[in-house]
Amino acid sequence: MKYFVLGSSYVVRLDAGEKIIETLRALCERDAIGSGFFDGLGAVNEAELGHFDPATGDYSWTKLSGPYEIVSLCGNITAVDGKPFIHAHAALGDKTFTVRGGHLREAVVSVTCEVTLTRFRDDIGRKKDGATGLFLLDLKPDEG
Amino acid sequence: MKYFVLGSSYVVRLDAGEKIIETLRALCERDAIGSGFFDGLGAVNEAELGHFDPATGDYSWTKLSGPYEIVSLCGNITAVDGKPFIHAHAALGDKTFTVRGGHLREAVVSVTCEVTLTRFRDDIGRKKDGATGLFLLDLKPDEG
């Protein structure tokens, strides 16, 4: 991974074999990025996607293998227990240009992945939601 | 809906049962946001997608029901007749990770929806286009 910082934005290049979520988390930890958002494109050869079912309160998961274009990658960064938390969704296209997508648990870069990340000044947290068990954005009503 | 403002950016959390387009429009009206753009991710259980056919000049619509991940949500904000106008497209993934997408008329949040919205300083308008009947961005040639 290499990156270039321009003001509050980072241009990040991930290389073959690097894990996208793990690598972005490490970058955020190193630079103390406690909130922000990112977009990306590139290609992966392994990915795990999740789909949340509110009826069961659980994710179902699928592992994809083979060359996929990252058709879209969109996510945000928050701080949970003092650690950066990466929330990302992705659309992945195979050689027939069919697209599969969902919550991105992790993906391994095949050739390159180019991410533009913008950090915010203030940290934003997450808090476990009683109803779903998910960590939702912890925004206080008086911020709204 | 709750949100947090960081300079010209908003981090918005929409909750179960909230309509995405309606809620973003209300936020923009309340804060007098007359231009900007946004990205989002999350999950919905109802959505209506449109597809425009230039040959007929009409949209065809489909209503989706069931748990869907918001694989991508991308849109912009303009001002039409003094009111905020939300233009959004979305890709939605079902439990088989199949993705359907198009123009997003409206969607109802199932669990959470996290939107990052950046407002611009100046308002941008739209004007009805004679050929298509659509409201296109009203940018004057001398701005280009």
Place this chain on the structure above:
Amino acid sequence: MKYFVLGSSYVVRLDAGEKIIETLRALCERDAIGSGFFDGLGAVNEAELGHFDPATGDYSWTKLSGPYEIVSLCGNITAVDGKPFIHAHAALGDKTFTVRGGHLREAVVSVTCEVTLTRFRDDIGRKKDGATGLFLLDLKPDEG
């Protein structure tokens, strides 16, 4: 094409018959934009998508024809040999709301295409990678 400049951001409207990649490249050349990123939505009636296979080191291509919504368009701008280089991926939805996606070589606008582009202050280059033959982001290790 018309556009409106707000600080470091451009709101761009492309019209029927305009090529997205060619038009963005011309805008970047005219305004000497040597790095940045963009998002877009709209509709096209011709598009060429690519999928890279690391095993063969080649792209396979498909040409799509017919009305497609741009479900997502995400890309970045760099400078190669002093010329702007546009790297974009797109998800396109047909009238059945089926989505196809990949690397976007080019697409022709059918009705409108609305792009939000943010330029960075400094140029970012690309350099041919020996292993893949692709032009990867040229970020020096000491920038990381």
